[in-house]
Amino acid sequence: MKKFNSAATGILFSALGFIPAQASTPVVFTVDTSRTHQKIDCFGASDAWSMRFIGEMPQQTQEDVARLLFSREVDSNGNPEGIGLSIWRFNIGAGSVEQNDSSHINPHTRTECFLTPDGTYDWSRQAGQRSFLHLAKKYKVPRILGFLNSPPVYFTKNGLATNTGRDGTYNLKEDKYNDFAVFIANVVTGLASHEGINLDYISPVNEPDGHWNWQGPKQEGTPATKYEIARLTRILDKEFQSRGIHTRIIIPESSDYRCMMSVHQTGPDRGYEIQSFFSPDSTETYVGNLKSLPRLIAGHSYWTNTPVEYMKVCRKALRDTLKKHNVGFWQSEVCIMSNDEEIGGGHGYDRTMKTALYVARLIHHDLVFANARSWQWWRAAGGNYKDGLLYQYKKPGSKSDTIVDSRLLWTLGNYSRFIRPGAIRLEVNREGTTDSDGATDPDGLMCSAYRNTDGGYVAVIINYSDEDIMTDIRGLGYGIWNLYRTSDEPEERLRLTGTTQNLESIMIPRRSVTTLTSGGIKAE
The missing domain is CATH 3.20.20.80 (Glycosidases)
Structure with missing residues (x-):
């Protein structure tokens, strides 16, 4: 599997959804791994x-x-x-x-x-x-x-x-x-x-x-x-x-x-x-x-x-x-x-x-x-x-x-x-809001996060809007993250769009759903 390291190179990978941090102010989601909700x-x-x-x-x-x-x-x-x-x-x-x-x-x-x-x-x-x-x-x-x-x-x-x-x-x-x-x-x-x-x-x-x-x-x-x-x-x-x-x-x-x-x-x-x-x-x-x-x-x-x-x-x-x-x-x-x-x-x-x-x-x-x-x-x-x-x-x-x-x-x-059986939903908050149920803009970005039984993390971000939106996800640390996207683009059917070593400056394209997983996904 070909991997791209945006954090290490600083190169723009438009296909992966990464853009330079100075291009716009990102929406910041913070995952609190100490505050858990239901088991899936x-x-x-x-x-x-x-x-x-x-x-x-x-x-x-x-x-x-x-x-x-x-x-x-x-x-x-x-x-x-x-x-x-x-x-x-x-x-x-x-x-x-x-x-x-x-x-x-x-x-x-x-x-x-x-x-x-x-x-x-x-x-x-x-x-x-x-x-x-x-x-x-x-x-x-x-x-x-x-x-x-x-x-x-x-x-x-x-x-x-x-x-x-x-x-x-x-x-x-x-x-x-x-x-x-x-x-x-x-x-x-x-x-x-x-x-x-x-x-x-x-x-x-x-x-x-x-x-x-x-x-x-x-x-x-x-x-x-x-x-x-x-x-x-x-x-x-x-x-x-x-x-x-x-x-x-x-x-x-x-x-x-x-x-x-x-x-x-x-x-x-x-x-x-x-x-x-x-x-x-x-x-x-x-x-x-x-x-x-x-x-x-x-x-x-x-x-x-x-x-x-x-x-x-x-x-x-x-x-x-x-x-x-x-x-x-x-x-x-x-x-x-x-x-x-x-x-x-x-x-x-x-x-x-x-x-x-x-x-x-x-x-x-x-x-x-x-x-x-x-x-x-x-x-x-x-x-x-x-x-x-x-x-x-x-x-x-x-x-x-x-x-x-x-x-x-x-x-x-x-x-x-x-998100596999036994996963735990984690609390997610959006910077600048006080909604303890997680960051939810029903016409824009919606983010939820989970921890699987193997310790791996999953975050799912929906972009309901007609605009690309940049986001940072904080609280999950660093490591290898895979990005999978579904959109109306011809090949984007839960497609692996790339990998990154951090969760900063990630562009979530318009009218799409993106899943980020830590540790990679292995065939079973």
Whole structure:
């Protein structure tokens, strides 16, 4: 790998982002390594729904996709080959595929179910998704999570995996809670015995508090009250404990941060989730004493991203509520939605930095202001909507799909590739400000810093503005630092732009994300 030493030579390396100190006054960030915040568990994405199909494409196509998502290798020029996701979300299906058109669900978002009508299990199902479980294992992705959008159709009140024609209660028959827990446990043990795949986590419900109640043909899903979630979680924990299953249960995958700390567009039976699940005073819903349940709550970063000022306010309120009840937090799903008007809403895929920067700003706010321990995107691959890290489409006249990367993929990689499980977020301040949460100009520079378990440091700097901005980073000492950049420049897809022995006079180009790592990055 060719290295450049700007500190030693004083030469201008414009490609690396270094400029002479006298050219302008730098923005100064100071990292306080003695003041630490949350531990980072993982960064990830899910296999819904595209991996059902991509996982049955030619093996080379699958390998190419897996490399982009999971690899931590570097090429001959030192550029990362992939974004090194550290958690992979596997959608455990409810059986809408087997129902065909009677499922009331779009053909592209249906799922198969391992359970058959006669009560036996068919482990040949979900073949495409299982293929990517094995690819994740091949690349040593450290965590696998199984999530369910609906119970199997054999257990639901309306016989469907969608809530069409129902109210805001759980679409699970009263006498099927135990059967559902057994099904989940059987999937955990079945994947282990038949596939050699261990599920580290199970998420049994998904967006149960959504005011839309999961009606319509789009996808599998069901609402649930917090009382129903608590009932299921207790039964599932009992099943896991009786069978010696060490998989952890993650709940409730809330649709909106406001439902986690208060009530939003629904009733109190689907609100105050932090307090309800983790305060012993909430006797009907308290599950904080269950052995299978970490003191951790999962929620989705939808609907609270605009206006920009509210994004910070909402996350600080969430952080304060979490702190009061001593609960950790995972941001476990998000994509672009209709309210994200700054980038034109969700329709129409965008491979550029326009969407990538918008998401980078969101990642920064979730990590810095909500103290998220994990940050997970929705779909690993998608079609003509801003919900996939990869874009899957069909060229005119072609019989097969084409899958291409995006700046969104690589921008997530600015975090996921370098901030590894167990890293600790460090306090960052900007000279001239008094914001103890770190330096955040949502229209300019945003900086966060981390210390990995091997002692190496990582700093991620977003430049949301249309101007190049010079910066100094203080508090991390000297040594060999690598710089990796994602921008709309043709080759800048998490590209190694060079190395330096100090962190002074570093130019952060307009509309870009730059990651600085100490000690270099070695292929694993």
